[in-house]
Amino acid sequence: SGAAWARGLLSWARPERWLASGSLFPLSCIHTSTSVQKIGKWEKKNRIVYPPQLPGEPRRPAEIYHCRREIKYSNDKMWYLAKLIKGMSIDQALAQLEFSDKKGAKVIKEVLLEAQEMAVRKHNVEFKSNLHIAESLTGKGRYVKRIRCHGKGMFGIMKISRCHYFVKLVEGPPPPPEPPKTGFDQAKEYVQQLRNRTLVHTL
Amino acid sequence: LVVVVCSPLPRFRALLQRCWGRLDRGLWPGVFRGQSPAWGRSRPPALAVQGPALLPQGINDAGESSTKAPSLLESILLMAAPKKRRTIEVNRCRRRHPNKLIEVKRNIDVCPECGNLKQKHVLCGYCYAKVKAETRLIRMEIRKKEEGPFNAPTVETVVLYEGEKPTEEDEGKRIIERARKRPSWFVQN
Numbered sequence: 001s002g003a004a005w006a007r008g009l010l011s012w013a014r015p016e017r018w019l020a021s022g023s024l025f026p027l028s029c030i031h032t033s034t035s036v037q038k039i040g041k042w043e044k045k046n047r048i049v050y051p052p053q054l055p056g057e058p059r060r061p062a063e064i065y066h067c068r069r070e071i072k073y074s075n076d077k078m079w080y081l082a083k084l085i086k087g088m089s090i091d092q093a094l095a096q097l098e099f100s101d102k103k104g105a106k107v108i109k110e111v112l113l114e115a116q117e118m119a120v121r122k123h124n125v126e127f128k129s130n131l132h133i134a135e136s137l138t139g140k141g142r143y144v145k146r147i148r149c150h151g152k153g154m155f156g157i158m159k160i161s162r163c164h165y166f167v168k169l170v171e172g173p174p175p176p177p178e179p180p181k182t183g184f185d186q187a188k189e190y191v192q193q194l195r196n197r198t199l200v201h202t203l
Numbered sequence: 204l205v206v207v208v209c210s211p212l213p214r215f216r217a218l219l220q221r222c223w224g225r226l227d228r229g230l231w232p233g234v235f236r237g238q239s240p241a242w243g244r245s246r247p248p249a250l251a252v253q254g255p256a257l258l259p260q261g262i263n264d265a266g267e268s269s270t271k272a273p274s275l276l277e278s279i280l281l282m283a284a285p286k287k288r289r290t291i292e293v294n295r296c297r298r299r300h301p302n303k304l305i306e307v308k309r310n311i312d313v314c315p316e317c318g319n320l321k322q323k324h325v326l327c328g329y330c331y332a333k334v335k336a337e338t339r340l341i342r343m344e345i346r347k348k349e350e351g352p353f354n355a356p357t358v359e360t361v362v363l364y365e366g367e368k369p370t371e372e373d374e375g376k377r378i379i380e381r382a383r384k385r386p387s388w389f390v391q392n
Binding site: 081100 | 298303304305307308311320322
């Protein structure tokens with residue numbers, strides 16, 4: 001419907017004749033196709049531009065946002081893979097995904113390679129190995145309901161699930177993992193909480 | 204234990220009622236009573252009686268209902284069903300438990316031949332695919348030479364690449380020619 005409206009609008013202008021003359025006409029910026037519905041928030045995160053850094057500031061590490069939409073896989077199952085590679089360096093993540101038996105591992109590996117390529121070409125990343133995965137998330141895609149036939153004429157409604165996968169790569173080595181909280185630390189915190197108590201509504 | 208079978212004869216029924224009364228009153232010590240404390244131990248039936256259902260009346264009904272199988276409507280009442288909805292917190296604790304998370308594999312190495320990644324106990328995927336492709340071409344050459352099934356010779360086969368001549372060892376063997384340079388990984392002899 002969008003395409004028909006756009007075509008109707010431009011029919012009086014008849015740009016094909018102008019293009020044939022060889023002049024540049026900025027029609028490419030008008031989207032006449034209906035397939036591109038809406039640009040997601042994750043894709044827009046790549047467009048932010050920071051002001052130039054002052055000479056004394058520490059270097060801001062490059063951030064690359066990439067995602068893939070409507071992957072034919074379950075959200076819950078994809079979450080386990082996303083949890084696996086959270087916080088790893090990109091090489092280690094690719095190694096783990098290569099030898100994983102899950103269907104989503106192949107998809108995530110493609111996404112990571114695409115993101116790495118994008119980082120080197122467009123986002124001024126010097127070394128493609130110097131990236132680590134800061135965030136890796138999954139989202140629920142559009143579900144479709146179908147009928148699943150059982151015996152004796154009974155049927156169930158099954159849902160065909162799809163998911164999205166989002167990843168944020170940041171330049172630099174991966175941050176060291178947090179040491180697990182010891183009992184001593186918890187006890188210290190508790191004592192500190194007790195010490196922070198004050199008397200209210202008193203002199 | 205007492206095993207009972209129903210039969211519609213009033214005389215037998217009267218006799219059995221008297222026997223049962225005697226058992227209850229303990230006037231028949233020779234017979235093992237089913238209601239004794241030795242309930243758990245399994246023994247062969249000390250008294251097997253054929254006749255109509257005995258006193259008390261409760262056994263009559265129990266006998267009838269035990270022979271009739273529970274109908275579909277009643278058996279639904281005995282099925283296991285969740286009592287309460289599992290909250291998302293409980294579900295999360297189960298789904299995110301460490302035993303359900305995927306383990307990080309520590310047996311990944313680099314193949315010394317091609318530099319791709321490989322698992323320690325598995326052949327390198329790239330090298331295997333490379334060898335498989337070359338083997339497929341050799342087999343195609345063999346098929347061309349044999350011209351049909353069941354023509355495999357009884358002698359050994361030797362594969363020679365460009366610029367190689369058969370040596371004295373390859374006297375009686377079948378020779379397959381491949382029109383390319385010998386690959387570095389395919390060592391001669």
